[in-house]
Amino acid sequence: MLLYAIIFINMAFVLYTIGVWSEKIQGKLKPWHLAIFWAGLVNDTIGTLSMEAIANHETSIINYLSPQLNFHSISGTLALILMLCHALWATIVLIKKDVTMATNFHQFSLLVWVVWLVPFVTGVMSHIF
Numbered sequence: 001m002l003l004y005a006i007i008f009i010n011m012a013f014v015l016y017t018i019g020v021w022s023e024k025i026q027g028k029l030k031p032w033h034l035a036i037f038w039a040g041l042v043n044d045t046i047g048t049l050s051m052e053a054i055a056n057h058e059t060s061i062i063n064y065l066s067p068q069l070n071f072h073s074i075s076g077t078l079a080l081i082l083m084l085c086h087a088l089w090a091t092i093v094l095i096k097k098d099v100t101m102a103t104n105f106h107q108f109s110l111l112v113w114v115v116w117l118v119p120f121v122t123g124v125m126s127h128i129f
Helices: 004-024 031-059 061-065 073-098 099-128
Strands: none
Touching: 004 031, 004 099, 031 073, 073 099
């Protein structure tokens, strides 16, 4: 199960990075960026839930009923919420076909991507050291 969790988390990283940076470089939100954002969110959610299942399986029932709150779990939850808001907002921008919103959207994208990197990096570092 760990292998699948790692694959999904890394796919989320690749997809989200491609989506955010290609949108920034191209200077405008496009429908294919939206597809990449949603795919990144789905992969990240599956990977996160898999990691959580592994962590809960390795701890006692008491820890399962009252999960630990730490920097990684809080930043990871925040990142998932922001990714969802990001994908929803991108969907709205494209539906409305607002050129100004579509052009300025990359500023929010970069913020969400940077916030998302925090739990990604802390997760990797916690397993290396």
